[in-house]
Amino acid sequence: MRILSGIQPSGTIHIGNYFGMIKKMIQSQDKGDLFAFIASYHALTSVRNKEILEKNIFEVAVNFLSLGLDPNKSTFWVQHKVKEVLELYWILSNHTSMGLLERAHSYKDKTSKGISANHGLFSYPVLMAADILLFDSNIVPVGKDQIQHVEMTRDIANSFNNTYGEVLTLPLSKVDNKVSTVLGTNGEKMSKSYANTIDMFGSKKIIKKQVMSIVTDSKQLDEVKEWDNCNVYNLCKLFMNKNELENLQDRYKTKGEGYGHFKLTLFDKINEYFEPFKEKREFLLNNPKEVKEILNFGAVKAKKIASTKMEKIRYLVGLS
Ligand code: ADP
């Protein structure tokens, strides 16, 4: 069973990204044939600066590799190194109705927020369909916002198959309802757009500052506190086992400690959790050549599959 996932190259990652997506994706390399790529062409819809895009691609690669993505168990590459995807994108465009694209929520959301519409943004779902269909993907793990794009991929594939025969594999999206949204320091969804994040790989000083800024009620040291709905306790749940959480509940019930103490406990747990990944990350950051080689190795594996598939498609449509 082939699992395929695309990751937008946005530089800094936070613990919401990790528990919402990265951790799950890396675990899936032991469950199936994982294809994971850095969606560099997709990023052009929002990044218009060469240095920033290059830096983001490198950082995403370093972060995923240091967090455990294994290039020998999975296929990991940068999208623009397998250009067949653009050829398929054009062929599929001719099987995509305007109405289908006009109904895309993400396009409508972005334009309603004032982002000016251009063809790249509008046709983004067709490129995503090409990403998925080029590799005969069976399962596409996504967040709720991306389900519609996988449905559109099925519609496009059906239209193509109706014309040329059963060539394209219809994918299924997989949403993990168990992974709820990680809340940020102000209690809203953690997001780099809301300045409420806790970084995974920031300096201790920065992470401590972020943790200390978590919003709580104003109960004093000599008052009993409630852990339900407490932003500090909710974040601790990501890092603590049952015993540790019971112990923390006891501390909430006992007078004498304040939220500052609980925040320091959380800060220690965050450091402890991500510490084992830091050495590898440091190494990769200082060895860009090695990162490049890993990505090239992945691109070669991906290209082999992509070119065989494209040969078949070209033949069927009359472009061989
Ligand atoms: P951001 O909202 O910070 O811009 P992205 O949109 O780049 O994050 O998200 C990258 C991935 O991380 C997506 O798969 C998304 O579902 C997941 N993710 C982002 N924020 C959270 C969160 N607060 N809780 C759970 N998952 C999240």
Ligand code: TRP
């Ligand atoms: N659109 C996805 C996002 O914004 C990234 C992506 C591009 C993707 N191509 C994909 C995800 C193919 C899954 C499969 O998060």
